[in-house]
Amino acid sequence: MTVPTPPTAPHPAAPVSLTPPLRRSGKRTRRRRGIIFLKDVAVLALTAFGGPQAHLAMFFRLLVDKRRYISTPELLELQALCALLPGPTSTQTITVIGFRLGGPNLAYLTLLVWMAPSVTLMTLAALALNHLDPARVAALVQFVQPVAVGFVAFSAYKIAEKVIHTKTAVGLMVAAAMMAYFFQLPWMLPLLLLAGGAVTTVRYRKHAIVQKKKPLRVEWANFVLWLGILVGAAVLGHYTQLLPVRLFENFYRNGSLVFGGGQVLAPLLYAEFVEFKHYLTGTEFLSGLGLVQAMPGPNFSIAAYIGALAMRPAGGNGMQVLGALVGAAGIFLPGTFLIFFVIRFWDRLRQYRVVQASLEGINAVSAGLVCAATFLLYHPLPDRLLELPFHLGPIDSLPLNPLLVGATFLLLLWEKVPSVVIIAVALLAGALLPA
Numbered sequence: 001m002t003v004p005t006p007p008t009a010p011h012p013a014a015p016v017s018l019t020p021p022l023r024r025s026g027k028r029t030r031r032r033r034g035i036i037f038l039k040d041v042a043v044l045a046l047t048a049f050g051g052p053q054a055h056l057a058m059f060f061r062l063l064v065d066k067r068r069y070i071s072t073p074e075l076l077e078l079q080a081l082c083a084l085l086p087g088p089t090s091t092q093t094i095t096v097i098g099f100r101l102g103g104p105n106l107a108y109l110t111l112l113v114w115m116a117p118s119v120t121l122m123t124l125a126a127l128a129l130n131h132l133d134p135a136r137v138a139a140l141v142q143f144v145q146p147v148a149v150g151f152v153a154f155s156a157y158k159i160a161e162k163v164i165h166t167k168t169a170v171g172l173m174v175a176a177a178m179m180a181y182f183f184q185l186p187w188m189l190p191l192l193l194l195a196g197g198a199v200t201t202v203r204y205r206k207h208a209i210v211q212k213k214k215p216l217r218v219e220w221a222n223f224v225l226w227l228g229i230l231v232g233a234a235v236l237g238h239y240t241q242l243l244p245v246r247l248f249e250n251f252y253r254n255g256s257l258v259f260g261g262g263q264v265l266a267p268l269l270y271a272e273f274v275e276f277k278h279y280l281t282g283t284e285f286l287s288g289l290g291l292v293q294a295m296p297g298p299n300f301s302i303a304a305y306i307g308a309l310a311m312r313p314a315g316g317n318g319m320q321v322l323g324a325l326v327g328a329a330g331i332f333l334p335g336t337f338l339i340f341f342v343i344r345f346w347d348r349l350r351q352y353r354v355v356q357a358s359l360e361g362i363n364a365v366s367a368g369l370v371c372a373a374t375f376l377l378y379h380p381l382p383d384r385l386l387e388l389p390f391h392l393g394p395i396d397s398l399p400l401n402p403l404l405v406g407a408t409f410l411l412l413l414w415e416k417v418p419s420v421v422i423i424a425v426a427l428l429a430g431a432l433l434p435a
Helices: 020-047 052-066 072-083 089-127 134-140 144-163 167-182 188-201 221-240 243-257 262-276 282-294 299-310 317-349 353-378 400-414 419-432
Strands: 385-392 395-399
Touching: 020 052, 020 089, 020 419, 052 072, 052 089, 052 144, 052 353, 052 419, 072 089, 072 144, 072 188, 072 317, 072 353, 089 282, 089 299, 089 317, 134 282, 134 419, 144 353, 144 400, 144 419, 167 188, 167 353, 188 353, 221 243, 221 317, 243 262, 243 299, 243 317, 262 282, 262 299, 282 299, 299 317, 385 400, 395 400, 400 419
Parallel strands: none
Antiparallel strands: 385 395
């Protein structure tokens, strides 16, 4: 007879911790993702030549297509939102992407990483102004410029492929491209975006009603911060007459009022700092303007160059570096404060069908603006010919710039060659071949 074995007492269940490991894991994941994102921003800051539209093209290439931080419609939406505000559009766009991924801390780090290379280079250019050869710098980037146009052309193609789905969108894209091409005015960009959104707003009934809308709550802290610094810097500069304070106020005021990017900012800075205050000569200003066009990153970094030269009467390289930092902070902070103010309630605002419907028109206009930028950026390129080693009847040479634009477009379409490699090859060619 078999004696049954008494059942063993179950082991006491180990205590289960519900949240701490997940929180630690979640924080580690977010931190790791944030570090990867900052590395990508650093790559863009060192390779994004050609101004805001070329920057947007590289954002699509790296941040959307490769990394998938956000989608194409989301990037277009954020870019259009930034274009409606004063300040550097590409800087605001990449900063607000950082805000979406990691909140204010990652956003401010994104801003610093994005602006640091160009600000550093323009500060060094101001310090070494008497020893720098602008012609040599122009020769170095002679092939980067048509390559940048190729990036913009490819961006226009990809954007249109993803957001143009109706005849209305096609019409808005074409109309916006023609208006932006023929009327190059500072207020044209926000006007076209608003008009495009208004056209498609009438179809708001086609969008589903969000039944449980989150209440629209506006946080005014960043707006008050922007306005407080604007007024406070003006008052402090008036009563102290300290040059660094007055410089900060000058740049902060210009950064708060300018729409349309670096091309619109340049004449404003020329009028104030060259013609009115005589902080630098016209030749020095034009040298800086040419250099910033040849630098990667935001064109607003010319403020660092002007700030450094404006501090020459104070004496010493240290004061010039202070002037560069003051100029950079003054020009970049206003747009950052304003986009941080708007983005905090934008997601709740877009719950409404009218806003959702307007996004179709805004995206279509954005696509048209990129198409126009392709031609506007191509026209200033100098005519250069590639001599053929053989003759094809009467043809003994080919136009070089269209070949570079087309080759860049096809390489990007092939999706096998990284953007960094294309830019590096263009720089190497500029260094080795004569202008």
